[in-house]
Amino acid sequence: MNNDMITGDAKKSTDDKRVRLHKIEPFKAKDYSHLIGMEGFSQAGLQRHFQIYQGYVDRVNAHSERRRAMLSEGKTEIPQFAELRKRFAYEFNGMRLHEYYFGNLGGKNDLDPDRLLYRMIVENFGSFELWKIDFVAAAAMPGRGWAVLYHDFEDGHLTNAWIMEHGFNHLVGCKLLLVMDAWEDAYAVDYALHRENYVETFLKNIDWIAVADRLE
Numbered sequence: 001m002n003n004d005m006i007t008g009d010a011k012k013s014t015d016d017k018r019v020r021l022h023k024i025e026p027f028k029a030k031d032y033s034h035l036i037g038m039e040g041f042s043q044a045g046l047q048r049h050f051q052i053y054q055g056y057v058d059r060v061n062a063h064s065e066r067r068r069a070m071l072s073e074g075k076t077e078i079p080q081f082a083e084l085r086k087r088f089a090y091e092f093n094g095m096r097l098h099e100y101y102f103g104n105l106g107g108k109n110d111l112d113p114d115r116l117l118y119r120m121i122v123e124n125f126g127s128f129e130l131w132k133i134d135f136v137a138a139a140a141m142p143g144r145g146w147a148v149l150y151h152d153f154e155d156g157h158l159t160n161a162w163i164m165e166h167g168f169n170h171l172v173g174c175k176l177l178l179v180m181d182a183w184e185d186a187y188a189v190d191y192a193l194h195r196e197n198y199v200e201t202f203l204k205n206i207d208w209i210a211v212a213d214r215l216e
Contacts (some may be wrong), residue, residue, distance in 0.1 A: 002080065018159040024068075026061040029054045032102040045189035052185050056095040069158030093166035095149030097146055100179035101186075117177070117212040120151075132203070135160045139180055139191070139199045145169075149178035151215055152200040167212075178211045 017064040032050060036043050067084050068136045111118050111128070118128065125131035131149075138160045140148035163169050180202050187198035 003039045012185055016171075024064075026064075027057050028100070028204060029140055030099060032105075035102065035106050038106055038205055040190070040205065042190050045187075048189055049098075051186060052093070053098040056091050059086055059091040060088065060095050063091060090166055093106075097163070097166060097176075097179055098181065100176050101146075101181045104178055104207050104211050105202075106128060106204050107205060107209065111206075111208040111212065115208075115212040117208075117215045120156070120215070131158075131160070135178075135180075136151045136199055136203075139202075140196065141182070147155040147180040147182055149176035149211075151177050173212065177214050178206065 009037040021147055029050075029185070033052075036046055053146065063084055067088065082151070109120075114117075121128055121131045122140075125134060135147060135149065140149075144165055145168075146166075148161050148163055150159045150161055150171050151157075152159065152171070154173060158177075159174070161169060179204075180199070182195065184193075187195060191198040191201075
């Protein structure tokens, strides 16, 4: 339609849609306070972890704002702009991984054998217990990172993987189903350097309904 033909309320409606389309809202931290009281996780440890998550959200917003300002000022060729782009990915992944992590905690039940996820785990790993052994091995990897159960959209495979820090070893084209934070921040308050005890506690507190829903 020719712009000259858009008049009155129709033109106003079109302009309003354009405004809404270009309005950028800052990211907001989600509320996971319902996890306080979870077995094996102290209130102090969880609140400290929530603060760390909030920091990632705040830095994502700050980096986004700085990049938009530099873009509008034509400063895309300077090294600081490139560094901001790299740092944004680090902070963004940290934010989202925490959301997956907190989102799959707080459960009190085992994975229902009738759920598709259970059947796929057995198909891919031989048994649920073998999957668990493999996941614990991923969670025991040295360094700071995340243990993740992935679903590959291409062929349907399930894979346990280790993400170093927030960005290295991500599996392209795969969906995150179960995420465990293996940075010291997740367990040091309650378990000091004993990550293996924290992993055991994590496995007891998985919200398997939330995890299975991510697949289905």
